[in-house]
Amino acid sequence: METPIEGIQWNSLGFSQTKTDFMVTSRFSTKIGRWEDLQVVQYGPVDVEPASAALNYGFSVFEGVKAFRSEDGSVQLFRPDMNAARFKQSAERMNMAAMDNELFIDAMCKVIAANSRFVPPCGEGALYLRPLLFASNCQLAAETEEFTFVVFASPTGNYFTSVDRGxxxxxxxxxxxxxxxxxxxxxxxxxxxxxxxxxxxxxxxxxxxxxxxxxxxxxxxxxxxxxxxxxxxxxxxxxxxxxxxxxxxxxxxxxxxxxxxxxxxxxxxxxxxxxxxxxxxxxxxxxxxxxxxxxxxxxxxxxxxxxxxxxxxxYEVGKQLKEMLMDIQNGKRKAPSSWLIVDVPSLPVQDQ
Amino acid sequence: MVQEGLYLESPREDLDWSSLRFSYTKCPSLVISDIDISDGADGAQWSAPRAIPHDPLKLEPSAGALNYGQTIFEGIKAFRHDDGSIHMFRIDENAKRLQRSAERILIPQVPEEIFVRAVKMCCVWNSSYVPPYDSGGALYLRPLVVATEPYLGVRSSKVFRLVVYATPVGPFFSKPEGLAVRLVTGFHRSYPNGVGSTKMGGNYAPCMQSMAEARQSGYDLVLYLDAKGRGLVEESTAANFFALVDGVLRTPSTHRKTILDGITCDSICYIARHVLGMKVVDDEDLPVELVRTAEQAFFTGTAVIVSPVKRIGHEADSEMAVICKSLDLAQELKVILTDIQFGRREAPEGWLTQVTPSDLEPLT
Missing domain, CATH: 3.20.10.10 (D-amino Acid Aminotransferase, subunit A, domain 2)
Known part of the structure; x- marks a missing residue:
C-alpha cells in the first residue's frame, strides 16, 4: 500500500469525484456465460453505444463501498459482502448478469490496491468505490445480453462538520x-x-x-x-x-x-x-x-x-452511533464479529 | 457544416427488406447536439446539430446517465412513399413530449426547431436505410438525451448530449391471431406523482421481469394495473391499451401522470372519432371490471402500431379471463393509420413532415 498522496486537503473533500489513476473492468456476454477476467486499466472514458440498453432503457445498477486506512497504514474494506449481495439482488431484479461475491470483492481489492495513494490518512475520510453494472449491447426491443462492469474510486472527505450542524x-x-x-x-x-x-x-x-x-x-x-x-x-x-x-x-x-x-x-x-x-x-x-x-x-x-x-x-443517539461506526471503520474499535472487514492485499499494479 | 451533395438515397440493395423485424440494425450516421449549463441554464444553448459517423459515445464511468439515470428518449418513424419521398409522422408531438419528459427530470429543454432538425438530419444521412415503400417498413429514429457529466453524489448533471440514431424496422408482432396478454400482479411500473408519464430510460428496465415471466407462461405482452390497487388498467411496457366496450372505444386517461401520452394512441383516438365516427372515451379511468366485458381490445405504440388482442388474463385467476370476439376494429384502424403514414390516404393537417435535404441549410 502506498502512503497518502501529498497535496490533497483530505478533510475538505466533500462527496464529489476526485479522479484517480485506475479503474477495474470486466464484461459479460450471455453467449459465453461468464465474466471475463478483471482488468486494471487507466481511469478514463468507456465506450457506450448510443443504442445500448443502459442509456435507452435504464439497465444500470450500482453500489457504493468504502475503504478506510488504519493507523498502521493498512487498508480495510467495510462490509463488502453486504454490497456484493445487494449488487447481485439489483442485477437479478433488473434481469442483468449478476456476479458472485468473490469476484465482486476481488474487484474492490484490485481497484483499491491500484489507487492506494488515494486512500486518505486514518480518520480523514475514505476511498469511495463505485461498482457500476450496465447493459452494453445495442437493442431495440430484444433481450439484454452484454454487460459492462466497471469500478472506479474517489477519495471522499469526512462530513463531520457539514452534516452535524443539522x-x-x-x-x-x-x-x-x-x-x-x-x-x-x-x-x-x-x-x-x-x-x-x-x-x-x-x-x-x-x-x-x-x-x-x-x-x-x-x-x-x-x-x-x-x-x-x-x-x-x-x-x-x-x-x-x-x-x-x-x-x-x-x-x-x-x-x-x-x-x-x-x-x-x-x-x-x-x-x-x-x-x-x-x-x-x-x-x-x-x-x-x-x-x-x-x-x-x-x-x-x-x-x-x-x-x-x-x-x-x-442529537445524542445519532452522534453516538456515528462515532461508534466511524471508529469501527477507522480500525479504532473492534467490529462486531458478524461483520466482514476485509484487509486489502497489496497487489502489483498492472500497467495497461 | 457543408450540406452540398446531401440527397436522399434509394433503399440499399444489400438488405433483405422483406425479413425486417422490429430489431436493431446499425446505420452509418449519428446526429449530435450538446449543452453545458455549468454557468446557469439561462444563457446555455444546444449546439447546432451535426452528423458524425456512428461510433460509441465516450462516457466516463461516473457519467450522470449511467449512475443517476438522467436519460430520456423519443421514437419517430419515417416512411418512404410510393413517389420516393420520405415523411416523418407527427414529429412535433415527439418534440413536445421530449420537452415534458425533460422538465420532470431536470434535463434542459431541447427547442422544437433543434429537435426536428436533428431528427431530419439523421433521416437524411441514413436515407438509404429508409425501407422501400412496398416493404411496409419504416426508418425508426431514436433521439436520446443523456447526462454526460462525470460526477459523484446524486444531483442533476450540467452537461448533456442529444444523440439521434436510426434503425430500419419492420413489424413488432407477427401474431395475426391476436396477442395473449397477461395482467400483471405483484408489480407496478408507475405511481402517482412520479415519472411514469415520462419517456425516461429508468421506466423500462424494471418491467423486464414481468415481461419475462409472462413469456414463460405463454403470453405475448403484459398489462399493468394502477399501484393503488383500485383495479385500474394502465398500459403495457411500451404500448397504450384500448378496449371496445358496448360499442365505445376506451383508453385510460393519462391525467395521473402514470401512463405515457402515446402519440399513436392520440392518433387512433382521432381516427376512431373523425374517420370512423365512433364514440371514444379517453378522459376517464378504465377499470379492469369494464375490460372484462370488452368485445375487442388492442395495443398502440410507435413500435407495435396497432396490435389486436385475442385474450387477457392471468393463469392464477380464471375469473379474469377476457376473450376478444373479434380483431376487426384494430385491423381497420391499423389500415387507416398506415395508409396515412405511407401517403395512401390524406393525412390530417400537420401529421406528416416531408424530409428534404434542402431543409438542412446551415443554421444562421
Whole structure:
C-alpha cells in the first residue's frame, strides 16, 4: 500500500469525484456465460453505444463501498459482502448478469490496491468505490445480453462538520419516488431522476433535502432523496421497514440497527411501516447512507402543515452511533464479529 | 457544416427488406447536439446539430446517465412513399413530449426547431436505410438525451448530449391471431406523482421481469394495473391499451401522470372519432371490471402500431379471463393509420413532415 498522496486537503473533500489513476473492468456476454477476467486499466472514458440498453432503457445498477486506512497504514474494506449481495439482488431484479461475491470483492481489492495513494490518512475520510453494472449491447426491443462492469474510486472527505450542524428537511406529498411492489429498493440508476426536481424545488425554499412518503396514501414515511431515515421517540430507535420494496436496504442502515441494538442496548423498531405523524413527536431525527454515514436532521416541515417547523434539538443517539461506526471503520474499535472487514492485499499494479 | 451533395438515397440493395423485424440494425450516421449549463441554464444553448459517423459515445464511468439515470428518449418513424419521398409522422408531438419528459427530470429543454432538425438530419444521412415503400417498413429514429457529466453524489448533471440514431424496422408482432396478454400482479411500473408519464430510460428496465415471466407462461405482452390497487388498467411496457366496450372505444386517461401520452394512441383516438365516427372515451379511468366485458381490445405504440388482442388474463385467476370476439376494429384502424403514414390516404393537417435535404441549410 502506498502512503497518502501529498497535496490533497483530505478533510475538505466533500462527496464529489476526485479522479484517480485506475479503474477495474470486466464484461459479460450471455453467449459465453461468464465474466471475463478483471482488468486494471487507466481511469478514463468507456465506450457506450448510443443504442445500448443502459442509456435507452435504464439497465444500470450500482453500489457504493468504502475503504478506510488504519493507523498502521493498512487498508480495510467495510462490509463488502453486504454490497456484493445487494449488487447481485439489483442485477437479478433488473434481469442483468449478476456476479458472485468473490469476484465482486476481488474487484474492490484490485481497484483499491491500484489507487492506494488515494486512500486518505486514518480518520480523514475514505476511498469511495463505485461498482457500476450496465447493459452494453445495442437493442431495440430484444433481450439484454452484454454487460459492462466497471469500478472506479474517489477519495471522499469526512462530513463531520457539514452534516452535524443539522439539515432542514421538507416532508413532501406532492412528489413520490417509488411504487409499492416496484423497484424503489433497487440501487438502479432509474430511481434517482424522480427525486431531482422535488429536491431542487425544496432547496429553492431553503431546505436541504426531501423526505418522501408512500405513494399510495402519503401516510407512511419512507426515505430521503438518497438516504435512509431514523428517529428516536420515547427511547426507541425507529426506521421504516423495507418490506414493501419501496425503500433502499441501506448497509449503513443495517449497521446502525445492529449497533443500536447490541452496543447501545436500545429497542429498535425496523420491521413495521411508520406513520408520518410519528415524526411530529420524535425527539431526534437523522438520515443514514454510505456517503454521509449519519446526517443530523435539525427540523422537519410537513407540506400539509407547512406553517410549523418541527425542531429536533437532540442529537445524542445519532452522534453516538456515528462515532461508534466511524471508529469501527477507522480500525479504532473492534467490529462486531458478524461483520466482514476485509484487509486489502497489496497487489502489483498492472500497467495497461 | 457543408450540406452540398446531401440527397436522399434509394433503399440499399444489400438488405433483405422483406425479413425486417422490429430489431436493431446499425446505420452509418449519428446526429449530435450538446449543452453545458455549468454557468446557469439561462444563457446555455444546444449546439447546432451535426452528423458524425456512428461510433460509441465516450462516457466516463461516473457519467450522470449511467449512475443517476438522467436519460430520456423519443421514437419517430419515417416512411418512404410510393413517389420516393420520405415523411416523418407527427414529429412535433415527439418534440413536445421530449420537452415534458425533460422538465420532470431536470434535463434542459431541447427547442422544437433543434429537435426536428436533428431528427431530419439523421433521416437524411441514413436515407438509404429508409425501407422501400412496398416493404411496409419504416426508418425508426431514436433521439436520446443523456447526462454526460462525470460526477459523484446524486444531483442533476450540467452537461448533456442529444444523440439521434436510426434503425430500419419492420413489424413488432407477427401474431395475426391476436396477442395473449397477461395482467400483471405483484408489480407496478408507475405511481402517482412520479415519472411514469415520462419517456425516461429508468421506466423500462424494471418491467423486464414481468415481461419475462409472462413469456414463460405463454403470453405475448403484459398489462399493468394502477399501484393503488383500485383495479385500474394502465398500459403495457411500451404500448397504450384500448378496449371496445358496448360499442365505445376506451383508453385510460393519462391525467395521473402514470401512463405515457402515446402519440399513436392520440392518433387512433382521432381516427376512431373523425374517420370512423365512433364514440371514444379517453378522459376517464378504465377499470379492469369494464375490460372484462370488452368485445375487442388492442395495443398502440410507435413500435407495435396497432396490435389486436385475442385474450387477457392471468393463469392464477380464471375469473379474469377476457376473450376478444373479434380483431376487426384494430385491423381497420391499423389500415387507416398506415395508409396515412405511407401517403395512401390524406393525412390530417400537420401529421406528416416531408424530409428534404434542402431543409438542412446551415443554421444562421
Amino acid at each position: 439539515l432542514r428537511v421538507l416532508v413532501t406529498e406532492t412528489y413520490n419516488r417509488s411504487a409499492i411492489d416496484g423497484v424503489g429498493f433497487v440501487k438502479a440508476s432509474g430511481n434517482y431522476p424522480a427525486t431531482m426536481l422535488p429536491k431542487k424545488l425544496a432547496i429553492e425554499k431553503g431546505f436541504d433535502d426531501v423526505l418522501y412518503t408512500d405513494s399510495n396514501e402519503s401516510r407512511f414515511v419512507e426515505e430521503a432523496s438518497a438516504s435512509n431515515l431514523f428517529f428516536v421517540r420515547d427511547g426507541k430507535l425507529y426506521t421504516p421497514d423495507t418490506s414493501r420494496k419501496t425503500i433502499h436496504e441501506g448497509i449503513t442502515r443495517a449497521s446502525l440497527i445492529y449497533l443500536a441494538r447490541n452496543e447501545l442496548g436500545m429497542e429498535v423498531v425496523d420491521s413495521e411501516p411508520l406513520t408520518v405523524d410519528m415524526l411530529k413527536s420524535a425527539e431526534e431525527v437523522f438520515l443514514s447512507g454510505t456517503a454521509i454515514v449519519i446526517a443530523r436532521v435539525k427540523s422537519l416541515t410537513f407540506e400539509n402543515d407547512a406553517d410549523q417547523e418541527y425542531k429536533y434539538p437532540s
